[in-house]
Amino acid sequence: MIDWGNLARRPCSWLAEESSAGVILSTRIRLARNLTGRFFPQHAPRNERRGLLQEILDKTQSLEMFEGGHRLALQALEPLQRQLLGERQLVSQELVESPEERGVVVSGDERLSFMINEEDHVRMQAIRPGVDLDGAWRAVDALDDDLDGRLDFAFSSTLGFLTSCPTNVGTGMRASVQAHLPAVVLNKDLERLIEDLRSKRLAIRGFYGEGSAAFGNFFQVSNGTTLGVREAEILERLDAAARELADWEERARQALLSRARSLLEDKVWRSFGILRHARVLGAPETLNHASLLRLGVSLDFLKIPLRTLDEILLCAQPAHAQLLGGADGGTEVDARRAAMVREKLQHVER
C-alpha cells in the first residue's frame, strides 16, 4: 500500500542536490520495446491487453532493481493518484487518463521505471539529476538487458527494435534533458532557440503543464526520430544540446542584467514576497513565481537553496497539492498549496 499523502510530500530522488542544480534539472532516457508476435497495445483486443499486463507483471516480479518500489495496475488507482504519478514523471498523460489494462513498475528511488501497455508494450525510463546521459543510459540499458531475458522483444536485423509509432523504430530510444530557461523566455530568445534546436533535429516542449504552455519556463529537449541513428550518437547529441541550452540561458541572463537589472531584481523579490506570504496560491502562479526565484538565486539576488525551490515546483502541482491534505483535509487546495510553500520558505536566509 502506498501512503499517497506521504508521497505527495516527498521530493523525487532525481531532484538535483544543491551542488549540481542549475539550468539542466534532470536527464531522462526512455526505451520503447514490444513483445514478438503480439498486436501493438492500441490494436490489441482488450482481453489480450489484459493478459499482456498480467504476463509482464508476472515475468518481472523477481527483478531485484525494483525491490522496495511499486508494481501498480493503474485501473486500481484513484484518478488523483494516477495524476500524482504523472506529475512525478513516472507515467505519461496517456496512462493518467486511460488506465485500463495498463501498469507501471517503479523502483524505490523512482529513478528507474517502466510502463506497460502505453503506446508500446514496455516503455522503460531512467531519470538522473542534472546532466547525466551516461548514468541514465547505463541504468536503462541494464534494465533493458534484464527485461529482454524475461520478455521476447521484437527486433528486426534491418530496422532494429520494432515500435508502434514509426518515429521510434530503430533504437526505440528517446533521450531528453529538462531545462530551466527563464532568462531565455524573458529575453524573448525562445523562438530563436526553438529554430536552432529544430535545425539540429531536436524537439522542445513544456515540462510542467505537459504539451501546451511551458509553466515555470521549464522545457524538455529530446532527440527526434531514432531510425538509422545509433544510441551513442543520440547521447552525444543530447549532451551537446545540454551545454548549448546552458549557454543560451547564460547569454540571456547577461543581456537581461545589463539591460534591466533593477526591474528584474524587483520582479524576483515580488515573487518571493508573494510566495512567502500569500494565503491562496494556484498551481501555474506558484510555478511561475518559483521559476523567477530560481532565476533570482542563480543571479545572486537572494539566497534560497535551489533544492527548496525544486521541491516547491514538484509539490505545487495540482495532484500533489490536493494529496498533501492530511489533518487539514477540509481546507481548499489553493490554501493548502500556499501553506506548503510558506512553510518551505519560512526559514530561508535572506
Add this chain to the structure above:
Amino acid sequence: MIDWGNLARRPCSWLAEESSAGVILSTRIRLARNLTGRFFPQHAPRNERRGLLQEILDKTQSLEMFEGGHRLALQALEPLQRQLLGERQLVSQELVESPEERGVVVSGDERLSFMINEEDHVRMQAIRPGVDLDGAWRAVDALDDDLDGRLDFAFSSTLGFLTSCPTNVGTGMRASVQAHLPAVVLNKDLERLIEDLRSKRLAIRGFYGEGSAAFGNFFQVSNGTTLGVREAEILERLDAAARELADWEERARQALLSRARSLLEDKVWRSFGILRHARVLGAPETLNHASLLRLGVSLDFLKIPLRTLDEILLCAQPAHAQLLGGADGGTEVDARRAAMVREKLQHVER
C-alpha cells in the same frame, strides 16, 4: 531655510497616534476670508495681488502661533517643493501649479496654516488627527480672531463673510473628515454611500490623488454650501457623518469577512509581501497596497502599527519620494520609494 529632504521624511503631526487611528484619519476645517474693498484674487491685477501678498505677510509676521513655522512665497520654491506642501495638505493644487503672487504660512507642527491669494485672499485651515471637529474649530476660530484684528475682513450683515465663490458665502467654512473606506470600496458599497451623503448635502472626493481616482481608498467628506447655515450646524453634521462613515465601513468589513474571508486575507498578505520585498514601487501601487494592509490590521490579519502605514501613505507620494533623495540621489524615485517602504516594514512583528 527648510530642509526639504528632512521634511519629506517627517510624518505630519496630524497623523493619528496608534490609539485614535481608524476609519477617520483626520479632521480639517477651513475658513475663507477676503479683505474689504479689494478685488478677489482672480480679478485683481498682478500688481495688486503682489501688494496684497506682501501686505498680509507683513501684518501677520508677529503671530505667535506661527513661531517655529514657515512663511513662504510660493514663487520662490521649486515645483517639487510646492508639490510636497500639497501632498502634506498645506496648500491646494491650485497653489502648487500657479505659485505667482501666492503664499502660505504654516505653524511648526503643520496643524495650522493659511494660504494667501488662493481663490480668496486668505484661506485658513486647522487639521487634527482622528475625529476632532471641536479641536479643529477652536484652533481655526482663534486664528480667525487674530487675523481679523490685523486684516479687515469683508463681512455683510445679511450674507455673512463674502467669498469669491458664492457657495462659500456665509460662514466661509468647509469642514471635512478624511476617511479610509477600503471595505466599502471592495464590497462595492461606494455608490450607495455617495448617494446617502448627497442626500445629506455632503460632498465626497478622493483624498490622495486629488479629484479623480481615490488612490488607497481614502476619501474626504465635507459640507456643501455654507450660505444660511451656522457653524455649529456644520460641525454637528460632519460629526454625525464621521460616525456614519465608520458604520458603513464596519458593516462592509463584516460582509466581506463572512463572504470571502480567506480571499481577503490572501489579498492583504500579498500586499504585505510586495511592500516588504519589492525593489521598485510606484506611488499609486504603494498607496493601494498600504491601504489593504491598513484594512488587514483593522481585521487582525496581521500586526503592523497603523501609524507606520499612515507614514508610508504620506511619504510614498511622488514629491515626498523624490525629495527623500539624500545620499543615494542618483537612484530612481521608484527604487527610493521601495527602499523607504521596506525599511519601515522591516521590523514589523508578524
